[in-house]
Amino acid sequence: MAAAKLLKNTRDKKMVAFKSNMFVFMAIVASMTFCISAMEHAVGDDSGWVTPENPNFYIDWAANKTFTVGDTLLFDFYTGLHDVTPVIKEDYDRCSVTVPGTTIKTGPATLNLYIPGDHYFICSMDGDCLDNQKLAIHVVDNDSSN
Template structure:
C-alpha cells in the first residue's frame, strides 16, 4: 500500500510539472517598439493592452528614455491620474523596469511625471490564473514560505 502511495505521489508531481511547463509565462514589452513614453494619442497603451491576455507569472517590461517612471496604483488614482497611493515606482534614472504579475485581478499602471498620465501614458489590465479552474480573481496566492509541503507515506 505504501509503495502505491509513493507511486501516486510521484505521478501527481509529474502531471503538475507538465501542466506548469505548458503554461509558460510571457514577457511583454509595454508599448512594443514604441516603449514607455508619452504616446501619440490617449488610447495608445489601452489599445496595446487590449490585444493581450495577461496571466499570473507574466512579466511587463517598461523601456524608456528621458524623464519617465511607472507606478502601480489603485483604480481611483488611475482614473484621476493621481499619485496619492503609489504601490511601487520605477526610477526616472532607469531605462528598463520589469514587473512580474504575481496575483490575479485588475492592475493599473501610470507615469507620474508631469502630465504624462493625462496625455495617455497609462493602461489597465486584468491578470488571470493560467488555468480557468484557479481561485477567484480576488484571492491572493499564499506565501511560498508558509505553504505546507506535501508528504507521502513511505
C-alpha cells in the same frame, strides 16, 4: 532464502527509485508547462513606455492581449524621463498617487503579474499620465478566465 530476500530488496529499491524519478519528471514537466505558458508583454511594443501621441495608444495596445498570472510586463523607458507607478483605479482615473507604493524609476523595468484582477500603471513624471501615459489591464488566473 537469502537470495529471494535479496531479490525482493533489489526490486523494492528499484520501485522506490522509479517512483522518485517519476515524481521528479512530472514536476519538471509541470514547471515547463507553466514557463511555456507565461509571456512577456513589451508595453507599447516597439514604441515602449512613452508619452503617446494617440490618446488611446495604451488602451488599444492592451485591448487585443490576454494577460495571465505568471506573465510579465516589460516597461521600456529611459531612466530620468519616465517611471512606472502601480496605482489604484481612483489614482489611475485622476492621474495622481494618493496611496504610496513602489515607483520604478530605472528603465527598462519588468513587473511580474502574479495576482489576477485589474491592474493600473501610470507615469508619475511631468504630467505624463495626463497626456495618457497610463495603462489598465485585466489579469486572468491560469485556471480560469476571471
